[in-house]
């Protein structure tokens with residue numbers, strides 16, 4: 001699913017108004033009445049106090065429509081106008097008059113802290129103060145109002161985006177943003193919902209189709225693409241009856257040091273489970289028996305005792321995954337450098353191999369085109385330097401990717417796959433995956449896909465999705481805490497099957 005910027009959303013709005021020959025007021029009515037329908041469906045007329053806080057722009061206009069429909073259906077509604085500006089939008093004004101015509105109680109104007117209403121824990125709030133039009137810091141009393149609403153800790157539904165969130169930078173005051181239980185957003189999800197600094201402002205996101213112009217939505221490239229099952233199914237390549245293990249390549253996983261051989265076990269198994277035809281683990285001598293015992297399907301080549309000092313392969317690998325438990329000893333960096341100069345196979349670079357490159361950036365010059373690099377936030381910082389906020393991080397990561405022509409998998413709750421100006425946001429996975437070794441599994445999985453001939457961007461998107469999906473399957477059975485990296489490996493097969501499970505089958509099971 002595409003993600004648009006605020007200005008693209010506005011354009012979609014305008015195009016729809018022209019192509020459908022409807023007014024902006026009708027579009028507002030259509031959008032907001034869908035939110036009302038959702039509420040009505042869930043509340044079924046329940047008489048809990050509902051506080052609707054409306055700004056003075058179109059987001060406020062949406063709130064006024066919701067208020068009017070709630071009043072018309074007999075709900076217990078109080079409407080407030082948060083008067084942060086005299087510059088009221090025209091559709092706000094029309095809906096303001098419409099509400100006044102039918103409501104017994106006129107909307108209450110909030111102009112300062114003295115006007116704040118009491119909101120109780122058992123009430124409900126509709127947050128329609130700011131939408132995607134926020135473009136400058138809030139005046140202090142509006143920030144206070146947002147804090148006042150948050151303090152009530154009652155169920156809060158934000159319209160389009162939690163008020164106080166920009167769609168292009170982090171908030172000025174981390175507490176000056178509505179904490180929503182659910183955000184009902186129009187047509188397409190917004191980027192802020194998936195970034196670590198801003199994703200936490202809403203527990204749930206519901207995207208509603210308000211019928212914006214299909215052609216425009218289809219033809220306009222978004223600023224990012226959200227990756228769910230629908231997006232990855234077309235990436236999957238099925239197997240031919242007469243394929244053989246040579247068809248799926250012979251990959252090599254390189255890494256490990258004394259006390260960190262487990263990372264290589266996980267990565268090697270993961271590569272095989274993803275479908276690599278053959279896998280070799282290249283480890284220091286101390287890892288030999290461990291690997292032969294735990295992954296009998298793999299071949300093992302060893303180097304000196306406890307750390308890698310040389311990387312000499314006696315075959316041409318189809319793909320390379322390097323870095324798990326590798327260490328950053330000078331000798332290892334040297335071996336890595338020599339290897340990079342020789343190697344032509346597609347690569348995944350993780351963990352200590354990233355740290356080696358951060359220590360010696362010249363290594364980056366030797367990467368094959370579209371090498372996949374999989375940093376967690378600390379490793380990313382070593383590569384691209386510090387960032388102001390998540391948006392700045394994305395810009396810097398894009399610059400880095402363009403400079404070195406590499407694919408970055410920026411790992412996190414929603415891992416970002418970045419290639420030059422393309423951004424893919426993975427939407428599978430869960431907090432149970434914040435556990436030792438889950439990154440090693442990802443490296444093995446991506447290497448397994450490269451080995452089978454998937455191109456690097458497809459491999460990164462599909463592999464990251466399947467990694468999260470395998471984690472989700474475990475969490476459904478065992479919860480978050482008991483999830484360990486080895487379980488992710490064991491659920492790779494199920495994650496593949498899940499790609500093709502029909503919704504009915506899913507429902508029957510649950």
Ligand SMILES: NC(=O)C1=CN([C@@H]2O[C@H](COP(=O)(O)OP(=O)(O)OC[C@H]3O[C@@H](n4cnc5c(N)ncnc54)[C@H](OP(=O)(O)O)[C@@H]3O)[C@@H](O)[C@H]2O)[C@@H](O)CC1
Nearest residue numbers: 009013028057058059130131132133134135136137138160
């Ligand atoms: N296709 C769609 O997406 C549809 C969208 N719709 C709805 O429209 C919403 C966007 O509406 P919007 O453009 O009127 O902006 P909104 O967020 O209401 O802000 C109001 C105005 O406040 C101002 N302002 C900004 N920052 C400020 C500050 N700190 N302190 C004071 N003032 C500040 C700024 O105006 P300015 O003063 O800069 O001229 C801004 O324009 C969208 O989220 C969705 O709910 C639906 O109705 C239909 C379909």
Ligand SMILES: Nc1ncnc2c1ncn2[C@@H]1O[C@H](COP(=O)(O)OP(=O)(O)O)[C@@H](O)[C@H]1O
Nearest residue numbers: 376411412413429430431434436437438439440
């Ligand atoms: N809260 C989370 N939600 C979803 N996925 C997560 C979460 N935390 C971590 N992960 C995933 O787990 C993996 C952790 O990788 P990494 O930090 O390299 O672990 P390790 O070094 O222990 O192998 C990444 O793929 C990341 O996206």
Ligand SMILES: [K+]
Nearest residue numbers: 130159161163
């Ligand atoms: K809002």
